[in-house]
Amino acid sequence: DIPHMDNTSLDQTVETVGQNEGPAAEDYPAQEDTSPADMLRIKQQMANQCFEMTVQLNAGKSKRPCSTSQAERELPDCVSELEHVKTVHFNSTLALHRIQMWNAIAEKMKQTDPDATDLKAVSARCMALCSQIKRLQMETRNLQDEITEIQKERLEIKRLTHEKMKETQELLSNKEQPDSEKYKALLEKGQVNVETYKKMIIMAQNVLRGILLACKVNWLDEPNLREIVMTLEDFPISD
Amino acid sequence: MSLLKPFSKLPDLNTANILLVENEEQFQQNLADTLAEETAVTVNVRLAKSLPLPMENDESRPRIDLVVFIINLTSDKSFESAKASLKYLDPGYFLGKVCFVATNARHASVRTGCLDALRQLAALLHCPLLFAEDQVSTSSARRLLTILKVASGLVPNTTALYLSSLTRCTMPPDIDQPSFD
Numbered sequence: 001d002i003p004h005m006d007n008t009s010l011d012q013t014v015e016t017v018g019q020n021e022g023p024a025a026e027d028y029p030a031q032e033d034t035s036p037a038d039m040l041r042i043k044q045q046m047a048n049q050c051f052e053m054t055v056q057l058n059a060g061k062s063k064r065p066c067s068t069s070q071a072e073r074e075l076p077d078c079v080s081e082l083e084h085v086k087t088v089h090f091n092s093t094l095a096l097h098r099i100q101m102w103n104a105i106a107e108k109m110k111q112t113d114p115d116a117t118d119l120k121a122v123s124a125r126c127m128a129l130c131s132q133i134k135r136l137q138m139e140t141r142n143l144q145d146e147i148t149e150i151q152k153e154r155l156e157i158k159r160l161t162h163e164k165m166k167e168t169q170e171l172l173s174n175k176e177q178p179d180s181e182k183y184k185a186l187l188e189k190g191q192v193n194v195e196t197y198k199k200m201i202i203m204a205q206n207v208l209r210g211i212l213l214a215c216k217v218n219w220l221d222e223p224n225l226r227e228i229v230m231t232l233e234d235f236p237i238s239d
Numbered sequence: 240m241s242l243l244k245p246f247s248k249l250p251d252l253n254t255a256n257i258l259l260v261e262n263e264e265q266f267q268q269n270l271a272d273t274l275a276e277e278t279a280v281t282v283n284v285r286l287a288k289s290l291p292l293p294m295e296n297d298e299s300r301p302r303i304d305l306v307v308f309i310i311n312l313t314s315d316k317s318f319e320s321a322k323a324s325l326k327y328l329d330p331g332y333f334l335g336k337v338c339f340v341a342t343n344a345r346h347a348s349v350r351t352g353c354l355d356a357l358r359q360l361a362a363l364l365h366c367p368l369l370f371a372e373d374q375v376s377t378s379s380a381r382r383l384l385t386i387l388k389v390a391s392g393l394v395p396n397t398t399a400l401y402l403s404s405l406t407r408c409t410m411p412p413d414i415d416q417p418s419f420d
Contacts, residue, residue: 041393042253048392049250055400056246056331079404086401 205232241291244329245336248302254281255391256301257383261309262320264288266342266373270309273380280393282384290324304391305399307338307383310357312349318357325364335399336390338383339368339408361408368408 034042108116109123209232212219219225243258257274259267264286271284283301292300306328311317321339328337339361344354361368367386371379386406390399 038253044395045253045392046250048395048398052392052398052400053246055398056334082404086404 208232241294242327242329243290243292243303243306243332245303245331250304250392251281251283251301253393254283254301255305255387255393256283256285256303257305257307257387258285258287258303259307259309260287260289260321260324261311262288262317263311263314266309266311266340266371269374270371270380270383273377274384274387277384280388280391282387289320290327292327303336305336305338305387306332307340309340309342311342312353312357313343313346315350315353318353322360333364333366335401335403337364337366338386339366340379340383341368341370342373344370345372358408358410362410365403365407367403367406 105119108119110116208228211217212229217225219229259270261267267286271286274282274284285300285303308321308324309317310321339357341354341357343349358368369379369382386399386402388394389397389402392398
């Protein structure tokens with residue numbers, strides 16, 4: 001069977017590579033000028049390859065019978081578990097790098113060579129800038145608080161003004177009414193008087209007209225009398 | 240059945256071997272030239288029209304670290320040929336040593352559903368899907384080179400399987416049926 005043969009050939013390959021630590025040096029005579037860094041790199045490459053082949057071998061060993069659909073269902077869980085482990089590993093590596101870096105910086109600062117003095121100067125400047133930033137931030141916060149206070153006061157005054165305006169408006173509208181009421185009463189009284197006087201005048205005019213007609217007075221010749229008679233015609237004859 | 244096996248030969252020192260499989264045999268030439276310009280490691284680019292590879296070269300052929308299928312989205316034959324070639328790959332390759340490259344994705348004559356079908360295939364096989372224009376730009380070659388370097392073990396602490404969970408293609412969920420788990 002082809003898979004079975006593959007695994008045995010794989011075993012042999014891993015053994016060969018593992019024993020020789022890579023292909024024999026005689027096969028690559030032109031590599032004398034490789035630096036140690038290059039050799040390390042190449043060694044790491046081979047280690048990677050060996051690791052891959054080991055993984056492939058182990059994958060074949062733990063075979064348990066299960067259907068494709070079951071495998072598909074289990075795959076996301078495995079993948080997420082893998083992702084979780086990867087993230088944890090990555091975060092730990094990051095933290096480790098951070099610690100290493102800070103340790104290196106601290107060690108450097110303890111020394112007295114020119115690099116260290118430069119580093120100290122830079123870190124002193126950083127500290128100065130940071131404290132200045134803090135100070136400015138405090139100032140900003142205080143100013144902001146003051147602004148908020150002033151705005152609150154302004155709002156309060158506005159509210160009071162509004163209330164006072166409303167009050168004055170109410171008072172004004174209230175004052176107009178009693179005046180107009182008095183005014184109305186006076187007006188009615190006045191009108192009643194006017195009516196009375198009108199009636200009196202009409203009666204007097206009627207009386208005069210009666211007298212003039214009865215006495216057969218010649219009013220056309222007398223200018224004063226003619227004026228008075230003319231005005232009599234304005235008024236209607238009331239009974 | 241002559242399967243191409245990932246671990247049947249010894250790996251080469253400081254070398255990365257990549258196989259470009261393309262039905263049209265156009266894009267792969269430019270890509271090969273761009274890839275070969277890499278100086279830090281020796282990149283061997285092998286070209287093929289389809290799998291299975293001819294038996295005559297089997298002895299001289301080095302171990303292939305990454306198999307790249309170049310699919311032109313404007314032609315159906317390209318996709319079909321790539322799908323047929325997949326059968327001749329050992330399953331061991333699908334753990335991060337296979338990559339799909341789609342060209343001409345923005346072309347007007349792309350049949351609808353072609354890109355989706357390719358995406359589905361890549362998602363099913365847990366392989367990365369890269370996109371490239373007709374003219375090979377350095378960025379698409381660089382992306383491929385990154386995956387190749389990992390697949391040939393040149394990146395410390397990273398193997399192809401490790402990278403595959405980061406680069407694999409996923410199907411976007413259906414817009415009609417939003418799934419909020």
